[in-house]
Amino acid sequence: MALQAVWTSLQTATITTNARHQMSACSSCQSAMFMNVFSGLRIGRASSLCSLASPQQSVAETRVALQTSGVDQTSTRSQQYLNAPVLSKGVQKVDSGNKFLLGKSEEELVDLAVNLGEQKYRGKQIHQLLYKTRAISIDDFHHLPKVFKEVLLSEGWQVGRSAVHHVARSTDGTTKILLRLADNLLVETVGIPVQDKKGAITRLTACVSSQVGCALRCAFCATGKGGFSRNLKPHEIVEQVLAIEDLFKHRVSNVVFMGMGEPMMNLPNVLAAYRSLNKDIMIGQRMMTISTVGVPNTIAKLATHKLQCTLAISLHAPNQELRSQIVPSARGYPLEALLLDCRNYFLETGRRVSFEYTLLDGVNDRPEHAEELANLLHHWKLGRHVNVIPYNPISDSEFRRPKKAAVMAFVEALGARKVTASIRQTRGLDANAACGQLRNDFQKVPMAAV
Numbered sequence: 001m002a003l004q005a006v007w008t009s010l011q012t013a014t015i016t017t018n019a020r021h022q023m024s025a026c027s028s029c030q031s032a033m034f035m036n037v038f039s040g041l042r043i044g045r046a047s048s049l050c051s052l053a054s055p056q057q058s059v060a061e062t063r064v065a066l067q068t069s070g071v072d073q074t075s076t077r078s079q080q081y082l083n084a085p086v087l088s089k090g091v092q093k094v095d096s097g098n099k100f101l102l103g104k105s106e107e108e109l110v111d112l113a114v115n116l117g118e119q120k121y122r123g124k125q126i127h128q129l130l131y132k133t134r135a136i137s138i139d140d141f142h143h144l145p146k147v148f149k150e151v152l153l154s155e156g157w158q159v160g161r162s163a164v165h166h167v168a169r170s171t172d173g174t175t176k177i178l179l180r181l182a183d184n185l186l187v188e189t190v191g192i193p194v195q196d197k198k199g200a201i202t203r204l205t206a207c208v209s210s211q212v213g214c215a216l217r218c219a220f221c222a223t224g225k226g227g228f229s230r231n232l233k234p235h236e237i238v239e240q241v242l243a244i245e246d247l248f249k250h251r252v253s254n255v256v257f258m259g260m261g262e263p264m265m266n267l268p269n270v271l272a273a274y275r276s277l278n279k280d281i282m283i284g285q286r287m288m289t290i291s292t293v294g295v296p297n298t299i300a301k302l303a304t305h306k307l308q309c310t311l312a313i314s315l316h317a318p319n320q321e322l323r324s325q326i327v328p329s330a331r332g333y334p335l336e337a338l339l340l341d342c343r344n345y346f347l348e349t350g351r352r353v354s355f356e357y358t359l360l361d362g363v364n365d366r367p368e369h370a371e372e373l374a375n376l377l378h379h380w381k382l383g384r385h386v387n388v389i390p391y392n393p394i395s396d397s398e399f400r401r402p403k404k405a406a407v408m409a410f411v412e413a414l415g416a417r418k419v420t421a422s423i424r425q426t427r428g429l430d431a432n433a434a435c436g437q438l439r440n441d442f443q444k445v446p447m448a449a450v
């Protein structure tokens with residue numbers, strides 16, 4: 001789901017009734033993610049805001065900020081990324097050959113090697129080079145014979161890693177990376193660390209984008225306001241996780257598809273990336289969350305894959321009328337149909353669906369909305385927990401952040417109807433670097449050379 005607002009840090013938020021969750025989030029969009037402490041590594045949803053570097057901050061400044069904040073920037077690979085030249089001004093079409101090694105399985109790479117006249121083990125070597133050694137170009141395939149590398153290059157193959165265009169980091173360590181894709185479009189990805197008292201990372205979550213921009217244009221969303229460019233290819237999703245691991249020098253433990261774009265509008269590529277993240281990068285299925293605002297016919301399709309990830313639904317309203325105002329695409333997908341699909345998803349996969357609700361001041365934040373929401377969940381037997389997300393204002397938005405009292409009243413009204421809620425605690429509201437917004441700021445204007 002969308003990267004909309006500013007992202008967040010790990011915080012323990014106020015919890016309503018009987019559950020206490022530590023929340024973490026990148027919240028690009030208002031539908032950020034929460035991490036349920038009680039369940040160890042299981043992802044729920046959460047939020048917070050962080051103070052980010054301004055979009056105008058130079059890469060050099062960012063590098064200094066990262067050094068002083070403990071993120072190791074000394075590796076050759078990181079240096080290569082941060083020093084990568086910015087080639088373009090504006091958006092240009094680049095024919096990148098469409099042959100990307102990243103995202104391919106070991107079996108596919110073995111087949112590729114054999115088809116190119118090599119032994120099977122060469123394909124296994126490429127798999128290691130991509131996912132263990134983290135080669136960023138075929139030139140880095142040092143274990144391969146020069147002649148094989150030349151064949152790969154002459155056949156148009158490339159690894160499929162993109163240059164880092166910009167890095168912004170919050171005071172709590174949450175870090176946003178802006179990747180410059182082969183066609184010079186920019187896409188955001190966010191790394192959200194959880195640290196112990198000594199500052200060691202105990203969990204690192206990647207909030208990944210599935211599209212460049214988004215066509216659904218939810219009323220409150222920065223990504224939606226930036227328009228839609230294209231779907232991301234599988235390797236462009238996978239590389240976001242690798243970029244975060246490179247920057248943090250730590251393995252990503254959790255992945256949430258809550259960055260720019262609507263994952264269900266790019267389902268084949270999201271599923272391919274999901275496979276690679278699980279099988280090639282070895283991130284457990286239950287450590288991943290796919291978030292959607294709801295797209296007709298896609299939840300049933302997803303259910304047929306019987307994934308073990310969490311499916312998160314961004315409701316944002318307790319009734320169809322209000323939901324259609326906040327999420328215009330919902331006009332073609334009645335709330336009843338969405339909840340029926342959620343119910344069937346649970347029956348098909350055995351995996352509970354989680355719900356998010358962005359609170360917009362004076363729009364959907366009244367206790368009567370909470371009552372209606374609780375009744376809805378009870379009626380459909382769809383769980384008793386909601387992730388409540390106080391809206392993070394973005395520029396040019398007519399929506400406002402709800403008052404704290406309104407948030408608490410909403411949560412109490414849910415609790416009174418036996419629905420628990422996690423509140424996303426935000427900070428850094430003055431930071432002009434909301435997810436979606438950061439990309440918009442850079443993509444609207446010519447990209448300055450680093």
Ligand code: SF4
Nearest residue numbers: 002214217218221224
């Ligand atoms: S416009 Fe797209 S990216 Fe933004 S919240 Fe809606 S579905 Fe998510």
